[in-house]
Amino acid sequence: MMFFRNITIGQYIYRDSIIHKLDPRVKIITVILIITTIFLVNSWTGFFIIGFYLFINISLAKVHPKFVLKGIKPLLFIISFTLLIHFFTTPGDIIYRIWILNITREGIHRGLFISVRLFYLILSTSWLTLTTSPIALTDGIEKLLSFLKIIRVPAHEIAMMMTIALRFIPTLMEETEKIIKAQIARGADFESGNLVKRIQNFLPIIIPLFINAFHRADDLAIAMEARCYRGGEGRTHYRQLSINSIDHVFIIITLFILIVSYLWVV
Amino acid sequence: MIEFKNVTHFYNTEQNEKIASLSEINLKIHKGDFVAIIGANGSGKSTLVKHINGLLLPSKGEVLVENLNTRDMEEVWNIRKQVGMVFQNPDNQLIATTVEDDIAFGLENIGIKAKEMGERVDWALNIVGLNGLRNSEPHLLSGGQKQRVVIAGALAMNTSYLILDEPTSMLDPKGRKNILEIVKDLNKKESITIVYITQFMSEAAQFDKIFVLDKGRIVLEDSPKKVFDKAEQLLGLSLEVPQITRLARELVKSGLDIPGNILNEDEMVKYLCLYI
Amino acid sequence: MFVHLKDVSYTYNLNMPFETVALKGINLKVNRGEFIGIIGHTGCGKTTLLQLLNGLIEPTKGQIFIENVDIHKNKKKLKEIRKKIGLSFQYPENQFFEENIFKEIAFGPKNMGVAEEQLVQSVKKSLQMVDMDYQSFKDRSPFSLSGGEMRRVAIASILAIDPEVIILDEPTASLDPQSCSKLLSVIVDLYQKYHKTIIMVSHNMEIMAKLARRIIVMEKGEIIMDDTPRNIFQKSIDRLEDIGLSLPQVTYTMYKLKKIGKPVSSGILTVEEAKEEILKLVNENKK
Numbered sequence: 001m002m003f004f005r006n007i008t009i010g011q012y013i014y015r016d017s018i019i020h021k022l023d024p025r026v027k028i029i030t031v032i033l034i035i036t037t038i039f040l041v042n043s044w045t046g047f048f049i050i051g052f053y054l055f056i057n058i059s060l061a062k063v064h065p066k067f068v069l070k071g072i073k074p075l076l077f078i079i080s081f082t083l084l085i086h087f088f089t090t091p092g093d094i095i096y097r098i099w100i101l102n103i104t105r106e107g108i109h110r111g112l113f114i115s116v117r118l119f120y121l122i123l124s125t126s127w128l129t130l131t132t133s134p135i136a137l138t139d140g141i142e143k144l145l146s147f148l149k150i151i152r153v154p155a156h157e158i159a160m161m162m163t164i165a166l167r168f169i170p171t172l173m174e175e176t177e178k179i180i181k182a183q184i185a186r187g188a189d190f191e192s193g194n195l196v197k198r199i200q201n202f203l204p205i206i207i208p209l210f211i212n213a214f215h216r217a218d219d220l221a222i223a224m225e226a227r228c229y230r231g232g233e234g235r236t237h238y239r240q241l242s243i244n245s246i247d248h249v250f251i252i253i254t255l256f257i258l259i260v261s262y263l264w265v266v
Numbered sequence: 267m268i269e270f271k272n273v274t275h276f277y278n279t280e281q282n283e284k285i286a287s288l289s290e291i292n293l294k295i296h297k298g299d300f301v302a303i304i305g306a307n308g309s310g311k312s313t314l315v316k317h318i319n320g321l322l323l324p325s326k327g328e329v330l331v332e333n334l335n336t337r338d339m340e341e342v343w344n345i346r347k348q349v350g351m352v353f354q355n356p357d358n359q360l361i362a363t364t365v366e367d368d369i370a371f372g373l374e375n376i377g378i379k380a381k382e383m384g385e386r387v388d389w390a391l392n393i394v395g396l397n398g399l400r401n402s403e404p405h406l407l408s409g410g411q412k413q414r415v416v417i418a419g420a421l422a423m424n425t426s427y428l429i430l431d432e433p434t435s436m437l438d439p440k441g442r443k444n445i446l447e448i449v450k451d452l453n454k455k456e457s458i459t460i461v462y463i464t465q466f467m468s469e470a471a472q473f474d475k476i477f478v479l480d481k482g483r484i485v486l487e488d489s490p491k492k493v494f495d496k497a498e499q500l501l502g503l504s505l506e507v508p509q510i511t512r513l514a515r516e517l518v519k520s521g522l523d524i525p526g527n528i529l530n531e532d533e534m535v536k537y538l539c540l541y542i
Numbered sequence: 543m544f545v546h547l548k549d550v551s552y553t554y555n556l557n558m559p560f561e562t563v564a565l566k567g568i569n570l571k572v573n574r575g576e577f578i579g580i581i582g583h584t585g586c587g588k589t590t591l592l593q594l595l596n597g598l599i600e601p602t603k604g605q606i607f608i609e610n611v612d613i614h615k616n617k618k619k620l621k622e623i624r625k626k627i628g629l630s631f632q633y634p635e636n637q638f639f640e641e642n643i644f645k646e647i648a649f650g651p652k653n654m655g656v657a658e659e660q661l662v663q664s665v666k667k668s669l670q671m672v673d674m675d676y677q678s679f680k681d682r683s684p685f686s687l688s689g690g691e692m693r694r695v696a697i698a699s700i701l702a703i704d705p706e707v708i709i710l711d712e713p714t715a716s717l718d719p720q721s722c723s724k725l726l727s728v729i730v731d732l733y734q735k736y737h738k739t740i741i742m743v744s745h746n747m748e749i750m751a752k753l754a755r756r757i758i759v760m761e762k763g764e765i766i767m768d769d770t771p772r773n774i775f776q777k778s779i780d781r782l783e784d785i786g787l788s789l790p791q792v793t794y795t796m797y798k799l800k801k802i803g804k805p806v807s808s809g810i811l812t813v814e815e816a817k818e819e820i821l822k823l824v825n826e827n828k829k
Contacts, residue, residue, distance in 0.1 A: 189621075215358075229375045510791040
């Protein structure tokens, strides 16, 4: 039970940096722009510029690189796998031969490009979540989505769902751990058996967990109603978001760098 | 004032029978009152208090809070501004990712402006003694702390009435003591009306008035001394009297001339000193 | 001696950024037939201790012997351990998942290898031990019961494995007084009638005083007291409250009398004891 007590919600780490002080909406838009550019750019110079830009952003955030790299570790396998797939399956000039597999020049090119893209993708999203608290993120998303209210996007409801999910994830993880232990104490075995058996073995965990979650949802809904919750209409916000000159400058610089990276082909 | 006028509440069982969870409840709770509600499991305590802020509506009769009727779909929200509610499970009432955001939740719901929200949140945090924890995440708090956050949330709304449904059942003894102290303070210092459901007789003994429920009816409504005097009747309702009262009754049976409805240790000591 | 914890320590998230020491230097011996109460504040390590007792978790230091066998030397033995030592967590009804009570209770023995034909016996017997009628309850959904009934069914599901030792983590938490008394009489029966060894965590001193022969007090991951209830209650009230006990009102009364100089003995926990003590003093005073 103690294991999950110290996991804070999200990846957010507090630091006194310019990036931390940026409006979350600006950061979210920045990441969207970066991701779009990453997939449009097709030159090494472009990637180099973007890489340099990301490096500056991360340094400005005063977050130790190890936290950023932590986000890459789980995906290292996928990146390597993608790399190799492209090496061996892209048609073109064969440079090397291992057994029956051919590595082509185009393959290396494509493989590296895709890997760099994935790498940058993770870097930029990690940068976002490390410097923006879950509340700020949810507020930012809500504000951005509210522009889409015209096409009936339920911005407030989405934000409320995210908040509640973030709030209850650690609680439900603790609950899961308790349930697993309780079932093991009754002789349940989650390790052995074939695939079908293993899936069956999960019922004693899934069912109690769902029931638990539903009870909580029930109680929470009643508590919310007792506290005058009537949906998004007429609600004010405790935390105010404000765009400052720093935000303007940041976005302009970002746009400039990203456009340059796309256009500048040596 | 909270007023129940001949309130009856029916619900349907799985076999589609109609059962009255409350039967002809008539009661008045005045501003500033400090009352407890006790009763065996299933006697209707939770059902009763959920009628106060319109979470449940009476099948017959009326519930009025400051002359506003809970049946009125619009007025019920004004009632909820004045009537705060604390439930049993500390975890399932906290909705936000930090303490101060949770306290602000109710204020956001009723459209309070940001600046005023800040002031109210600060004030509420201070009253429940959680100043240092404003940025804490709910899952890292103890049960007692969580309940204090819930109480702060209600206070921030400027509630005049605070209803607590077994708020200490899931807490350890220290947490229990703490919540009861806060509730007493709120009544004394902030003049907040308290309606407190409890299964602990030693807690109920500390209130000004006790309502005893049985099968959806109010069977006793009096001061703790008078209520715990009727030990046999209570026993028939599956209720106990506080341990100290039991001791008093045993001593009376053994011939000591002391009151049989002693409610706390200090009183007991006072009377015993006449004899030893 | 049945269970022996030797120099046991447990650290969560060992070698990781959020490393926390939950238990340190625990030495504990549990004998067959004992009724042991465990007391301590939330966070003192009691839940960790309970999980070590039936091998659910492995100590980061030290050894655990059950019937003189080091249980973590051979992982396969762990299931055997769980047949002998049953553990009921706090709010055990949270583990329910079956459609009827029979299946819910049969889950444990089934996992332990009990044959289909024997399951009925196991379920019947365990329901009997918690004073519930097999016929009326076996087909009902575990979720259709009252709080107190659910609690008893949950405990029955552990009893169905037929362990010698039963560990109960705050078995009466959140129960109303009526269900609480009912459950306590069930626990008394488990101890006196069915001769189970019982280890129980509770904050309630009245209960501990009535049932436990030995109380272990924990604080900040260590065992600070291991004695009879009587001896533990001779200590000062402040100390006891610090440890996390809620003392009975009669005990407080005796302390207050003692404080103003009256010659009462300490360690009085029940109404009967208090009555006797007071009447004794009244009579002496008359003389």
